[in-house]
Amino acid sequence: MEELRRSCENVRFQPFEHRWSVDGRTYRMANILAEQNWKDAKVRVVVLAHWDSRPFADQDPDPANRRKPVLGANDGASGVAVVLELARVLKGRLKDVGVLYLLTDGEDLGPGIDEMLLGARHFAKNLPSLRPDYGILLDMIGDKDLRVPIERYSYSSAPELVNELYALAARAGLARTLPKQLGEWVIDDHVPLIEAGVPTIDLIDFTYEPWHTVRDTPDQCSPESLGKVGRLMELWLLREPAYRPSKNR
Numbered sequence: 001m002e003e004l005r006r007s008c009e010n011v012r013f014q015p016f017e018h019r020w021s022v023d024g025r026t027y028r029m030a031n032i033l034a035e036q037n038w039k040d041a042k043v044r045v046v047v048l049a050h051w052d053s054r055p056f057a058d059q060d061p062d063p064a065n066r067r068k069p070v071l072g073a074n075d076g077a078s079g080v081a082v083v084l085e086l087a088r089v090l091k092g093r094l095k096d097v098g099v100l101y102l103l104t105d106g107e108d109l110g111p112g113i114d115e116m117l118l119g120a121r122h123f124a125k126n127l128p129s130l131r132p133d134y135g136i137l138l139d140m141i142g143d144k145d146l147r148v149p150i151e152r153y154s155y156s157s158a159p160e161l162v163n164e165l166y167a168l169a170a171r172a173g174l175a176r177t178l179p180k181q182l183g184e185w186v187i188d189d190h191v192p193l194i195e196a197g198v199p200t201i202d203l204i205d206f207t208y209e210p211w212h213t214v215r216d217t218p219d220q221c222s223p224e225s226l227g228k229v230g231r232l233m234e235l236w237l238l239r240e241p242a243y244r245p246s247k248n249r
Helices: 077-090 118-125 152-157 159-171 190-195 223-238
Strands: 009-019 026-036 043-050 097-104 134-139 200-204
Touching: 009 118, 026 077, 026 118, 043 077, 043 118, 043 223, 077 097, 077 134, 077 223, 097 118, 097 223, 118 190, 134 190, 134 223, 152 159, 152 190, 152 200, 159 200, 159 223, 190 200
Parallel strands: 043 097, 043 134, 134 200
Antiparallel strands: 009 026, 026 097
């Protein structure tokens, strides 16, 4: 929040609670929201990432590690890193576009999908009065060999947005990193937003060996990968004319 306050307006918590099935305790959680040019914008975009990490490394090959927490250098922190830097570099530069930066909590709690995506679900049920026109989710984008194909829920929900964003990536020399090929169906924080009527796409590289293991540490990540995604997002949000979903044209 301190970092976001340097570049954003209306930085705030969005608190909620969840009773965890694992121990029966109720936990207080919070999304973090921050705005740039939100009130005066002609087009409003929510850019999100999750700031929590999984409390147990259930995919670790060593059973002794499976009750240890996942540090989440890629699965969580990579998207947050790009959000924080994006907010810094866009300060004072947005024209027609307003950005709501959303850092969700409880995305990776688990153990099952019914106890995941908690912050995104809470946000989707409590959308701001000035609703976002669309969203872009950044998740697991720090892989050293970053490859972000088109996630299928994203394409199903917002094919025009996907096509334009990937076309921009190609023009920016990022076609190898973001190949215009269909990848997997990934249930992620974008799904609750889609269900709430906010077309949202997920930029994610789900082929990451340390996923949900104790090896999800900074040495597995690449600043170059973060830079590629951050640069694409900067170009996208500053492009003129600003992208507008068809329903608003």
